[in-house]
Amino acid sequence: MRLSKAAAVLAALVMALxxxxxxxxxxxxxxxxGSTETGVVGKAKREKKLVIGVKADQPGLGLQTGSRYxxxxxxxxxIIARDLGVDESGxxxxxxxxxxxxxxxxxxxxxxxxxxxxxxDERKKKVNFAGPYYVAGQDLLxxxxxxxxxxxDSLDDKKVCSVTGSTPAKRIQTDHPKAKLQLFDAYSxxxxxxxxxxxxxxxTDDIILAGYAAQSQFAxxxxxxxxxxxxxxxxIGLKKDDKSSCEKINEILKAAAADGRYKAAWDATLGKSGxxxxxxxxxxxxxxx
Numbered sequence: 272m273r274l275s276k277a278a279a280v281l282a283a284l285v286m287a288l289x290x291x292x293x294x295x296x297x298x299x300x301x302x303x304x305g306s307t308e309t310g311v312v313g314k315a316k317r318e319k320k321l322v323i324g325v326k327a328d329q330p331g332l333g334l335q336t337g338s339r340y341x342x343x344x345x346x347x348x349x350i351i352a353r354d355l356g357v358d359e360s361g362x363x364x365x366x367x368x369x370x371x372x373x374x375x376x377x378x379x380x381x382x383x384x385x386x387x388x389x390x391x392d393e394r395k396k397k398v399n400f401a402g403p404y405y406v407a408g409q410d411l412l413x414x415x416x417x418x419x420x421x422x423x424d425s426l427d428d429k430k431v432c433s434v435t436g437s438t439p440a441k442r443i444q445t446d447h448p449k450a451k452l453q454l455f456d457a458y459s460x461x462x463x464x465x466x467x468x469x470x471x472x473x474x475t476d477d478i479i480l481a482g483y484a485a486q487s488q489f490a491x492x493x494x495x496x497x498x499x500x501x502x503x504x505x506x507i508g509l510k511k512d513d514k515s516s517c518e519k520i521n522e523i524l525k526a527a528a529a530d531g532r533y534k535a536a537w538d539a540t541l542g543k544s545g546x547x548x549x550x551x552x553x554x555x556x557x558x559x560x
Contacts, residue, residue, distance in 0.1 A: 370436030408499025517559035
């Protein structure tokens with residue numbers, strides 16, 4: 272009798288351990304179907320939440336007013352989240368600056384970055400990119416009465432402001448070393464410095480500069496030189512090993528271009544400046560790593 276009781280206890284213990292080993296939702300599994308989706312797609316399905324890194328100081332693209340974020344990048348992020356199964360209420364917006372986008376992705380502080388994030392080979396060593404969803408060009412913002420700066424070849428000995436860790440700043444350093452580069456952590460500080468006359472020009476992507484120039488407090492004070500001297504393909508950044516989520520986001524961008532949501536996002540934000548929506552070249556979407 273004692274042996275039977277011991278055997279029964281042992282059998283119950285084995286069953287309990289077996290059930291514990293089979294249960295749970297760790298390792299990227301979703302529900303009881305045995306799905307092994309991981310990364311951004313897996314988290315979106317399991318938790319119905321995403322943390323998305325965006326800019327907070329770029330009018331028309333990513334601008335924070337109080338607790339509200341608005342702009343083209345914000346609308347693109349909402350489209351992606353929605354098609355991954357996450358409502359706007361499930362998005363946590365996290366302000367990023369140019370210098371912390373890769374660290375935020377690598378450390379898991381954000382799931383995605385949609386923040387005028389230029390795709391380039393150096394960054395692709397650290398993170399994965401979906402997109403591009405827009406191709407900008409580097410340009411210069413100067414005071415409206417400035418006739419001395421007409422393009423990048425007239426920057427020698429001029430004080431040019433950009434943002435630490437940004438592609439435009441690096442291009443000035445390498446291609447125009449005689450310019451006196453002033454670096455801040457946000458373009459809004461560069462624009463304020465230009466307004467005060469402590470720098471001669473601000474450089475970043477043309478569409479960002481146009482957004483600043485159009486702000487009511489700067490109306491008529493600035494102009495964009497209008498001679499872009501680069502191509503800046505904006506991508507959606509995510510962890511380097513999350514290839515499947517990257518490919519899924521590219522599919523979402525294709526769908527948004529086809530069904531009109533991409534154009535609607537532009538028209539509601541940057542389109543208000545009078546600039547027509549560009550055609551999204553879906554054939555140019557990146558090969559996810």
